[in-house]
Amino acid sequence: MAEAKPEKKNDRVTIREVAEDAGVSVAAVSKVLREAYGVSESLRNRVRASMNKLNYRPPASARGMRGQTYTLGPVLPDIRNPFFADILAGVNSALERTQYQLMMGTSHSQGPAEEALVEAMIDRQMDGIIMIGTTEYMDRLGNIAKQKPLVTIGHHAETSQLFDTVNNDDQLGARLVVKHLLANGFRNIAMLSSASTTSTILAERELGYRREMIENGVGENINIIRAPQTLR
Amino acid sequence: MAEAKPEKKNDRVTIREVAEDAGVSVAAVSKVLREAYGVSESLRNRVRASMNKLNYRPPASARGMRGQTYTLGPVLPDIRNPFFADILAGVNSALERTQYQLMMGTSHSQGPAEEALVEAMIDRQMDGIIMIGTTEYMDRLGNIAKQKPLVTIGHHAETSQLFDTVNNDDQLGARLVVKHLLANGFRNIAMLSSASTTSTILAERELGYRREMIENGVGENINIIRAPQTLR
DNA sequence: CTGAAAGCGCTTACAG
DNA sequence: CTGAAAGCGCTTACAG
Numbered sequence: 001m002a003e004a005k006p007e008k009k010n011d012r013v014t015i016r017e018v019a020e021d022a023g024v025s026v027a028a029v030s031k032v033l034r035e036a037y038g039v040s041e042s043l044r045n046r047v048r049a050s051m052n053k054l055n056y057r058p059p060a061s062a063r064g065m066r067g068q069t070y071t072l073g074p075v076l077p078d079i080r081n082p083f084f085a086d087i088l089a090g091v092n093s094a095l096e097r098t099q100y101q102l103m104m105g106t107s108h109s110q111g112p113a114e115e116a117l118v119e120a121m122i123d124r125q126m127d128g129i130i131m132i133g134t135t136e137y138m139d140r141l142g143n144i145a146k147q148k149p150l151v152t153i154g155h156h157a158e159t160s161q162l163f164d165t166v167n168n169d170d171q172l173g174a175r176l177v178v179k180h181l182l183a184n185g186f187r188n189i190a191m192l193s194s195a196s197t198t199s200t201i202l203a204e205r206e207l208g209y210r211r212e213m214i215e216n217g218v219g220e221n222i223n224i225i226r227a228p229q230t231l232r
Numbered sequence: 233m234a235e236a237k238p239e240k241k242n243d244r245v246t247i248r249e250v251a252e253d254a255g256v257s258v259a260a261v262s263k264v265l266r267e268a269y270g271v272s273e274s275l276r277n278r279v280r281a282s283m284n285k286l287n288y289r290p291p292a293s294a295r296g297m298r299g300q301t302y303t304l305g306p307v308l309p310d311i312r313n314p315f316f317a318d319i320l321a322g323v324n325s326a327l328e329r330t331q332y333q334l335m336m337g338t339s340h341s342q343g344p345a346e347e348a349l350v351e352a353m354i355d356r357q358m359d360g361i362i363m364i365g366t367t368e369y370m371d372r373l374g375n376i377a378k379q380k381p382l383v384t385i386g387h388h389a390e391t392s393q394l395f396d397t398v399n400n401d402d403q404l405g406a407r408l409v410v411k412h413l414l415a416n417g418f419r420n421i422a423m424l425s426s427a428s429t430t431s432t433i434l435a436e437r438e439l440g441y442r443r444e445m446i447e448n449g450v451g452e453n454i455n456i457i458r459a460p461q462t463l464r
Numbered sequence: 465c466t467g468a469a470a471g472c473g474c475t476t477a478c479a480g
Numbered sequence: 481c482t483g484a485a486a487g488c489g490c491t492t493a494c495a496g
Contacts, residue, residue, distance in 0.1 A: 104337070
């Protein structure tokens with residue numbers, strides 16, 4: 001199936017053409033693209049001008065082969081939950097001025113299993129996975145984190161009465177997601193918790209989290225954030 | 233930022249290792265992977281056995297460089313709309329036994345603009361774009377279709393009273409989406425319509441659709457599907 | 465600060 | 481039916 005029928009050679013502009021236009025090397029263009037250090041401002045400006053002029057846009061698959069895809073993958077168990085939409089909005093706003101984009105997957109109902117979805121994202125070289133309201137066990141999460149930067153949000157579903165509160169947590173969480181993934185995002189799992197001190201359940205969860213992290217050799221990355229629970 | 237800190241070489245199994253294990257060429261493995269013709273059953277079996285044994289999974293970015301990424305990108309204006317969730321479920325079920333996965337984007341609220349999202353998907357070598365409830369104009373849609381196989385669902389939002397009916401349309405639509413994209417999916421746009429004959433609005437839309445398709449040189453791909461409107 | 469060359473892991477003609 | 485080799489468009493050491 002899928003016999004290619006290229007009625008029109010879709011010749012995208014390549015980095016090489018940009019390099020020629022700007023009169024620099026391909027490596028130089030790559031550096032500007034990655035906002036890497038060690039590039040003079042004049043070179044950078046010249047390259048950027050050529051990029052705009054030629055309307056250059058880098059293909060993620062070529063970049064992904066050796067570098068990053070600039071794609072983050074949120075996986076949601078249920079797309080309809082307004083709680084999740086709020087989280088995504090938060091993440092999106094934090095991503096606004098970056099090259100990153102969210103390409104999300106949902107494992108609800110007839111969709112793929114959560115595990116299959118995560119694998120698909122790993123196969124697609126996502127730079128990071130964001131699991132929202134996951135029901136996976138800690139050992140499985142640890143396993144994922146070994147392959148890709150992972151952040152969990154709202155780990156273990158809260159009861160529906162808590163949605164408002166959880167939303168508050170996740171405005172903060174969204175920031176953290178991005179901070180972690182963009183900055184030194186390898187093998188870190190942050191766990192969002194709440195400031196509620198009456199909950200022994202939370203204590204248990206955190207304990208389990210710590211243990212698993214340590215057992216998975218990423219104990220130094222343990223990071224539990226406690227957000228205050230405001231009513232409303 | 234994002235200095236790589238590869239605490240553990242993430243050495244995925246490559247096609248080359250599979251080839252060695254199976255005692256065949258790399259090209260042969262690639263053929264099995266793509267389910268291409270011209271491969272003996274014995275070779276195929278041997279390769280599949282090695283794939284399982286080594287737990288091989290092909291990286292989308294490597295495949296995407298010359299071939300496909302096996303990823304379809306649904307674009308939603310509003311993630312909370314239950315109507316959209318149903319559509320996605322339908323598409324997912326049609327995709328079940330394939331290598332394809334959905335990685336969706338939402339342009340709602342603080343998210344990226346619909347246009348930016350589509351560009352991001354094109355940049356990420358999605359094999360096809362599925363625009364659900366889009367508000368883009370026809371010329372813009374034609375422009376997208378020139379770059380990637382495109383299917384629109386629920387073009388021009390229906391009023392909310394029609395959700396049930398529209399859902400019915402889209403169970404069918406989901407099938408069509410897949411059929412189009414997988415089969416000969418280049419530069420096709422199918423438009424889903426309804427069997428309602430009292431609506432002059434529909435007639436107008438279809439007319440506009442036809443015209444735009446023709447003006448964009450893809451008139452031979454015009455495809456309007458009329459699904460019966462059942463109550464319930 | 466800048467560039468030439470190798471390499472990422474596939475797919476794609478092209479031979480055989 | 482099977483395989484060797486080139487090539488996709490970037491990024492990454494390595495020189496200069």
